Amino acid sequence: MVPLEHVLVLASLLFLVGAACVVARRNLLMIIIGVEVMLNAAGLALVGGSLYWRNLDGQALVVFILAVAAAEVSVGLALVVLAHRRRRSLNPDDFKMLGGSR
Amino acid sequence: MTFASLIFYLLGLVVLIATLLAVTARNLMHAVVHLVISFVGTAMLFYLLGASLLAALEVIVYAGAIMVLFVFIVMTLAMPVSGGEGWRYPLQWLPAGVLCLVLLVAFTALLAAGPSVAQPMSLASASPLDLGVYVFQRYWLAVEVVSFLLFAALAGALYLGRKSRTERQGEGR
Amino acid sequence: MKGLVLIMLLAPLAGAALNALAGSRLGRNGVRASACAAVLIALAAAAGALILSHGRIQDFTLWSWIKVGSFQAAMDVHYDSLAGLMAMMVTFVGSVIHLYSASFMREDQGLVRYYVYLNLFTFFMLVVTLADNLAFLYLGWEGMGFCSYALIGFWYGDNEKASAGRKAFLYTRIGDIAFGVVLALCFVWFDDLTITGINAQAAGLSHGAALALGLLLFWAAAGKSAQLPLSVWLPDAMAGPSPVSALIHAATMVTAGVYLLMRLFPVLQASPEVMWLLAAVGALTALWAALAALAQRDIKRVLAYSTLSQVGYMFLAVGASDIVAGMFHLLSHAFFKSLLFLAAGCVIQALDEEHDIFRMGGLQRKMPQVGMLFFIGALCLSAFPLLGGFFSKDRILLAAFLEPGLSYKLFWAAGFLAALLTPLYTFRAYFVAFGPRKAGSEVKPSRGTPRFMTAVLWPLALLALMDGLLNLPMGPGKHWLARFFSNVPGARIELPASGGMELAMALVSAVGVLAALGLAVWLYRGRAAESAEKGWRQALAQALYLDRLQLSLLVRPYRAVSNFLWREVDDGGLDLGFTTLAQGLGIVSRGWAAWSGGRLTVYLFSVLLALAAVVVLLTFAWFA
Numbered sequence: 061m062v063p064l065e066h067v068l069v070l071a072s073l074l075f076l077v078g079a080a081c082v083v084a085r086r087n088l089l090m091i092i093i094g095v096e097v098m099l100n101a102a103g104l105a106l107v108g109g110s111l112y113w114r115n116l117d118g119q120a121l122v123v124f125i126l127a128v129a130a131a132e133v134s135v136g137l138a139l140v141v142l143a144h145r146r147r148r149s150l151n152p153d154d155f156k157m158l159g160g161s162r
Numbered sequence: 163m164t165f166a167s168l169i170f171y172l173l174g175l176v177v178l179i180a181t182l183l184a185v186t187a188r189n190l191m192h193a194v195v196h197l198v199i200s201f202v203g204t205a206m207l208f209y210l211l212g213a214s215l216l217a218a219l220e221v222i223v224y225a226g227a228i229m230v231l232f233v234f235i236v237m238t239l240a241m242p243v244s245g246g247e248g249w250r251y252p253l254q255w256l257p258a259g260v261l262c263l264v265l266l267v268a269f270t271a272l273l274a275a276g277p278s279v280a281q282p283m284s285l286a287s288a289s290p291l292d293l294g295v296y297v298f299q300r301y302w303l304a305v306e307v308v309s310f311l312l313f314a315a316l317a318g319a320l321y322l323g324r325k326s327r328t329e330r331q332g333e334g335r
Numbered sequence: 336m337k338g339l340v341l342i343m344l345l346a347p348l349a350g351a352a353l354n355a356l357a358g359s360r361l362g363r364n365g366v367r368a369s370a371c372a373a374v375l376i377a378l379a380a381a382a383g384a385l386i387l388s389h390g391r392i393q394d395f396t397l398w399s400w401i402k403v404g405s406f407q408a409a410m411d412v413h414y415d416s417l418a419g420l421m422a423m424m425v426t427f428v429g430s431v432i433h434l435y436s437a438s439f440m441r442e443d444q445g446l447v448r449y450y451v452y453l454n455l456f457t458f459f460m461l462v463v464t465l466a467d468n469l470a471f472l473y474l475g476w477e478g479m480g481f482c483s484y485a486l487i488g489f490w491y492g493d494n495e496k497a498s499a500g501r502k503a504f505l506y507t508r509i510g511d512i513a514f515g516v517v518l519a520l521c522f523v524w525f526d527d528l529t530i531t532g533i534n535a536q537a538a539g540l541s542h543g544a545a546l547a548l549g550l551l552l553f554w555a556a557a558g559k560s561a562q563l564p565l566s567v568w569l570p571d572a573m574a575g576p577s578p579v580s581a582l583i584h585a586a587t588m589v590t591a592g593v594y595l596l597m598r599l600f601p602v603l604q605a606s607p608e609v610m611w612l613l614a615a616v617g618a619l620t621a622l623w624a625a626l627a628a629l630a631q632r633d634i635k636r637v638l639a640y641s642t643l644s645q646v647g648y649m650f651l652a653v654g655a656s657d658i659v660a661g662m663f664h665l666l667s668h669a670f671f672k673s674l675l676f677l678a679a680g681c682v683i684q685a686l687d688e689e690h691d692i693f694r695m696g697g698l699q700r701k702m703p704q705v706g707m708l709f710f711i712g713a714l715c716l717s718a719f720p721l722l723g724g725f726f727s728k729d730r731i732l733l734a735a736f737l738e739p740g741l742s743y744k745l746f747w748a749a750g751f752l753a754a755l756l757t758p759l760y761t762f763r764a765y766f767v768a769f770g771p772r773k774a775g776s777e778v779k780p781s782r783g784t785p786r787f788m789t790a791v792l793w794p795l796a797l798l799a800l801m802d803g804l805l806n807l808p809m810g811p812g813k814h815w816l817a818r819f820f821s822n823v824p825g826a827r828i829e830l831p832a833s834g835g836m837e838l839a840m841a842l843v844s845a846v847g848v849l850a851a852l853g854l855a856v857w858l859y860r861g862r863a864a865e866s867a868e869k870g871w872r873q874a875l876a877q878a879l880y881l882d883r884l885q886l887s888l889l890v891r892p893y894r895a896v897s898n899f900l901w902r903e904v905d906d907g908g909l910d911l912g913f914t915t916l917a918q919g920l921g922i923v924s925r926g927w928a929a930w931s932g933g934r935l936t937v938y939l940f941s942v943l944l945a946l947a948a949v950v951v952l953l954t955f956a957w958f959a
Binding site for chain 3: 257258261262264265268269271272275
């Protein structure tokens with residue numbers, strides 16, 4: 061099989077793709093998708109580590125990550141729907157009513 | 163290059179490409195579908211790395227529930243297909259791209275300079291039973307807490323997503 | 336004695352202070368009375384001091400003014416014969432001028448201001464006359480400069496007149512810089528700023544030191560006395576009222592330079608080069624100014640150039656090591672030149688501010704007293720034989736001739752030539768302004784001249800005529816002045832010339848003067864107009880273009896540099912730099928403000944940025 065480093069490199073690649081998606085896309089739904097990608101990448105890294113050290117802790121953590129991701133997505137999407145109802149827009153730059161002196 | 167490692171690299175490529183397509187998709191629906199492919203690939207990777215229960219859970223929960231939720235939301239919101247986003251000009255991508263590149267270089271450098279663990283891992287597999295017992299034995303408290311979390315999320319999502327009074331009145335008529 | 340000197344100094348100062356503070360309350364009569372009284376008191380005190388001093392030197396301190404470490408600038412007084420006589424002259428001529436001004440300025444709006452400055456000027460001049468400590472002298476020196484600026488530009492509403500005041504101040508200031516350096520050098524070399532102390536140590540000066548001090552003293556004196564090359568302010572300074580011209584440009588300020596040289600004569604004597612320079616500049620200025628006076632149309636400018644010429648003679652005297660002659664001529668000049676200026680003032684006022692002599696004419700008949708006074712002054716200025724100016728100028732020329740070296744003979748020649756020109760230009764002015772004209776083309780004075788104004792001038796005329804008696808070269812009471820100055824370092828009683836040579840020179844001068852007088856009568860009597868100013872006449876009228884030369888050589892480049900510094904360096908460089916900095920700060924801060932504008936995308940990017948920063952740091956730490 062592959063060395064742990066390769067697994068980690070793949071995981072970091074996926075993680076960075078997700079990070080780029082979060083930062084660069086101007087759509088609330090795409091931001092949440094980016095977050096999901098990042099969580100997924102983290103899970104991959106954990107499973108790789110678990111195999112390397114022959115320890116089930118890594119896999120157990122991934123279980124919980126899945127659960128938390130599910131909870132977070134449901135609440136997040138509900139919020140997106142609510143925001144969309146108010147503003148008719150999914151662009152995060154339109155939601156700066158609370159921000160700054162301007 | 164063993165058979166398993168070949169599978170690994172292939173799957174890795176698939177996942178990477180699917181994620182990239184998802185992230186750069188103009189059409190939200192396309193993005194979701196690409197992401198589903200990515201998650202299924204990831205599930206296969208999990209299996210390869212010896213986490214069979216996790217592979218199943220990944221498909222059921224992630225690809226099956228979360229992504230379906232996304233599809234529902236995309237359909238409900240009735241936004242124009244591109245999500246109302248004017249985009250693809252360099253100023254939007256460039257800062258993120260540069261930073262991610264920098265991070266990639268850093269990560270790779272760190273990994274390459276680690277203690278010499280560049281030998282391949284040997285295959286192993288944890289059966290679902292083993293994992294289940296492990297989780298419920300060692301992390302039973304976390305399991306309970308996560309169930310509370312899920313319940314809270316359920317209640318929250320229900321409340322946040324309810325129709326406003328005017329909408330409900332309109333519907334009842 | 337000390338008391339008398341104090342009264343002499345403080346009376347004019349008190350008069351100035353009184354009029355400055357309460358002048359408007361005293362009323363015009365009160366102001367005039369108090370100012371004139373102040374100067375008359377000073378005159379009495381000066382006379383008393385002169386009598387009481389019995390020809391002995393008196394040194395005393397009025398007030399220990401500044402004392403820092405070994406630097407002492409006390410208000411010391413060194414009262415020797417030179418100072419005593421100079422003080423008498425200053426207060427006497429000052430009194431006449433104060434009294435004359437009471438009538439001359441009778442209708443002027445700024446009467447109070449005028450008398451304040453006039454009194455103040457008298458005070459400062461007396462400080463210069465009596466001071467022993469150079470710092471105290473510098474106080475008077477600078478004070479005189481300021482008062483002259485205020486008085487020359489008295490009618491400051493007219494821009495030209497105000498500029499004339501500024502010009503005078505700036506030019507004398509250029510000389511004053513040298514005086515400041517002298518102060519510093521004296522402190523460093525002698526540790527003593529008193530004239531007595533410096534004169535005592537003068538003999539031991541090294542050649543270079545004496546040269547340096549001498550040159551600086553020359554420059555300072557040249558500024559105040561308007562000698563070449565710092566002459567151009569004096570003709571323009573005629574913008575002030577005529578009594579001011581009489582006081583400042585006949586008797587006091589222009590003579591202050593020469594006076595300083597005479598006080599510090601031992602220092603000058605220590606350097607033959609400086610003596611040569613003094614004689615050269617004096618002779619050159621005398622000749623140049625006499626030539627320029629020949630072509631002037633403004634009566635006061637004729638007198639101004641004449642002053643330049645006569646002060647040139649005084650410089651020549653000092654350069655020829657004969658300070659008795661210099662002081663003698665100083666006294667004569669004070670009397671006849673101020674007489675001339677004041678008479679001219681009468682004329683100008685009577686003709687409603689007309690200065691051009693070719694627009695006057697036949698005034699001897701219309702204003703007989705003034706004409707007579709002017710005539711007396713003109714005779715003395717021309718060194719008419721046996722009158723005041725004759726003996727003093729003659730002695731100067733003799734002293735120059737007797738000095739060793741060919742150059743001194745040249746200086747004598749220049750002086751002699753100027754002495755021939757003097758009657759020419761003086762009587763040109765007299766005949767054109769006062770002389771008879773064709774009937775019908777005479778000018779009628781539009782205002783009468785108050786009798787008081789002419790009455791105060793007669794004592795002055797008398798003194799001018801009799802002034803020669805002070806130092807006759809032969810006969811009873813001969814060399815009285817020279818012997819009176821015996822306690823002044825460097826004064827020579829007699830010149831080393833045989834009686835025959837003296838007589839010969841006197842005869843030559845007399846003949847020359849009379850001949851020039853005759854020429855003047857022939858050329859100018861009855862002349863009503865002069866050909867237009869072009870060619871050599873224009874060159875002379877512009878005083879050989881010295882003013883324009885200095886303007887283009889000095890003033891224009893200076894203005895160009897200062898414009899450059901203003902526009903490019905200050906506005907362009909500094910201001911622009913600061914403005915750009917401020918704008919840059921604005922841009923930076925606006926950019927910075929965009930960071931916390933409540934935009935989600937910016938926050939997300941910030942998180943990623945922070946993550947990248949931390950990871951990169953850790954990577955470097957790992958690999959370092």
